[in-house]
Amino acid sequence: MKTLLLTTIAASALFLVACSDKTETVTETPAATPAETVETMPGETEATPVEPVALPTLVDVLGSSPDFSTLVAAIGAADLTDTLSGPGTYTIFAPTNEAFAAMDPAMLEDLMKPENKDKLVTVLSYHVVPGKLSSSDLAGKSEPLASLNNKDMLVDGTGDNLMVNTATVKMGDIEASNGVIHVIDTVLLPRFEE
Secondary structure (H helix, E strand, C coil), X not given: CHHHHHHHHHHHHHHHHHCCCCCCCCCCXXXXXXXXXXXXXXXCCCCEECCCCCCCCHHHHHHXXXXXXHHHHHHHHCCCHHHHHCCCCEEEEEECHHHHHCCXXXXXXXXXXXXXXXXXXXXXXXXXXXXCCCHHHHCCCEEEEECCCCCEEEEECCCCCCEECCEEEEEEEEEEXXXXXXXXXXXXXXXXXX
8 A cells, every 4th residue: 555655646746747837948158268267366255367468569579678779779760660560470580789789880870870771771671571480480491581671581490500691590489479589690781782
């Protein structure tokens, strides 16, 4: 009798659940994306989102180091600051102040004169290649690269050092928001058409 009573109660409960009007809808909550990830410090009750840090532009990176003050001054004198800070990606082979000091002082002084701005633009543009080329992109290759002013420079990454014409890359792959900088020990001088 006890078994019959339990079976009847179980069957009735099953019948009532099956006949119910209620329907449950299960919705999946999407997982958090990496941009929504938050960090909390021990003891904090409220989490704050972590904002990604934007890289500075090529000109900002150069301007942040005293080793490039001559180059930054020349970029300003040539009115190339907006170009090298704006959209687009570039690879700059950046001569240090020591590289500029090794130049003939009269030549450097002459290039910095307002009336010789076109020559200065030609020299500086010869240090810039359109696109972003890392050291690993150039390793093992020996080929001409067209500079921003369409004059070829020879980049040779087949030896122990990465070379650009006669300049040695002393430090490579300095990242910026709009390209990459490779530090060189010599100012590159293109041939000027007279």
